[in-house]
Amino acid sequence: MDTSAKPKLTRSMTLHVKSANVFKGDEFYGLLDSGPAGGKSVQMIADNEAHSARRKLLDKAIPPREQVFRDIDELSQRLVSITEKEANAHGGVVDVATATSWYSFDVISTIAFGQSFDMLRTHDWRWLPLCLQEMSAFLYAAGYAGGHALLLKFFHWLLRTNWPSRLRFTTAVQAQKYADLAADRVLDRGNRMKSQGDVTDSSRKDIFGYLMQAKVHNSADLTSESSLLIAAGSDAVRFSIAATVFYLLQNPEAKAKAVAEVRSLNLGSNDLSEAKVASLKYLRACIDEAMRLSPPKAGSIPRETAAGGIVIDGWAVPEGMSVATSTYTLHRDPDIYKQPYEYRPERWLERPHDPRLYAAFTPFIKGPRACPGKAVAYVAMQTALFHMLREFDIDGAGEVSGEVASSEHAAASRGRRSDYPFNDWIIGYTKGPFVRVTRVLKST
Structure with missing residues (x-):
């Protein structure tokens, strides 16, 4: 086997294995979730043993798989409904x-709080995606600027004052608003627990009910x-579903294969299961290939x-240096991924498979600090795409569909019209693809 890619893999694996002599320092992460209250999420615990204990507790807090799938399946069907509704309200075009x-x-x-924001049916919380985007832009810039201890202290102080609103510092205002939201959701969950009494034996579980x-x-x-779970628990799902649709529009043969696989299941109204969704190997390969080219954390x-x-x-x-591996660059390494700029889902299904493809594939990070919700994210992505491809014919909506996500991002593709353009502010943000949907299967 060609070992020319081994150094690149070594860099990534050296940094993310349990024994790595590195930690998450304040240079970049000092503002990410501490906020005015000064707490730390599982991602910010530097000590490996303390992190491991907190991580094990979080893993146990995730609800049972069957409950998670039932909830995701129901929400996926709501996604289909709102997609059709939005398309009907906007000349047949919808922003995925x-x-x-x-x-x-x-x-x-x-999953986290036992109560949905219900954005798919109501407008009450639809300000949140833009709030998170602006907050991420602020923390991204402040995180790098905050490498100096005095600057970090200044940003901590700033977020505890009303100066952001007085100065019309929009991204900092949104960071404050998001921090308030995170605290409010915890308070709301605690109040519901008090009103319900001991819910230990409740048939429904949620993460914060368990943690409390x-x-x-x-x-x-x-x-x-x-703060961590709302952001990290939503970013990969929303971004990667949209990216997958984008790349399928760019690649008609892959789209035809994915649609044929999905529609071959021929399910009844209540016959879908997590196992059946997971059996759609080509659909999974389409998602993985989209995340390879456009990772949610690039x-x-x-x-x-x-x-x-x-x-x-x-x-x-030496000690005290910042070291990192770029996911976007690693995913396009020509020594590991042949034809690295091409969307080719088949690479994930070829046998015998090259183990380096999976070793270098890091959309959810690697090692003991990898995303704890990876399995749930895959279920959410696969189930949503299953329903969308099963119930709709999806086609590009002119120049703003399969070629570029939106006119404002056209320049970001740098001439590669097959790339899904996005901004990376800690996590990826974009618009589109804009598509036309035609229902081919009546809702059940």
Whole structure:
């Protein structure tokens, strides 16, 4: 086997294995979830043992798979309904990114708090996606600027004042608004628990109900977990569904294969299961290939070298340095992915498979700090796309569909019209694809 790609894999794996002599320092992460309350989410715990204990608790808090699938399936059907409704209201055209953002926030709010934001049916919370986007833009810039301790302290102070609104510092105002939302959701969940009494034996489970009963977190840490889960629990789902639709529109043969596979199941009204959705191997390959080309977290995941430094590919990196691997770059390494700029789902189904494809594939990060909701995210993406491809014929809506996501982002593709253009502010944000949908199957 060609080992020319091994150094690149070594860099990524060196940084994200449990034994790596690195930690999440304040240079980039100091503002991400601490906020005015000063709590820490699981992503911000530097000590590996403490992180492991908190992570195990979070893993246990995720509701049973059967309940999660039932909720996701119901929300996926609502996504189909709102997609058709939005298309009918806008000349037959719908922005997939907008509809899937409502869906993704409904999914994570149901799983995390036991109560949906209900964005797919009401307007009350539809301000949240833009709020999160603006907050991410602020934290992205402040995170890099905050490498200096005094700047970090300044940004912490700023978010505790009314100066952002007085200065019309929009992104900082949205960061404050998002922090308030995260705290409010925790408070609301606690109030519902008090009104319901002991819900330990309830037939329905949710993450924060479990965490509150465990009584391990203080209120500040719960708020930080809330901030993390709302953002991280929605980003990959909304972004990757839209990206998959985009690439399928760009590649008619792949689209035809995915549609044929989905419609071959010929299901009745109540016959869908997680296992049947998971059996759609080509659909899964389409999603993975979309995440390879357009990962929801495209940039680097910085780590700071601890005392004693670290050796990466024979290079000694001293203590206190910021080191990272770019997911976007790694996913397009020609030594690992042949024809790296082409959307080719078949690469994930070829046998014998090259293990480097999976070793370098990091949309959910690798190692002990990988995304705890990866399995849930895949269920949400696959189930939503199953219903959309099963019930609609989806076609491009002119120049703003399969070629570019929107006119304002056209330049971002840098001439590669087959790329899904987006902005990377900690997580990816975009518009489109704009599509026309025609129902081919009546709703059940």
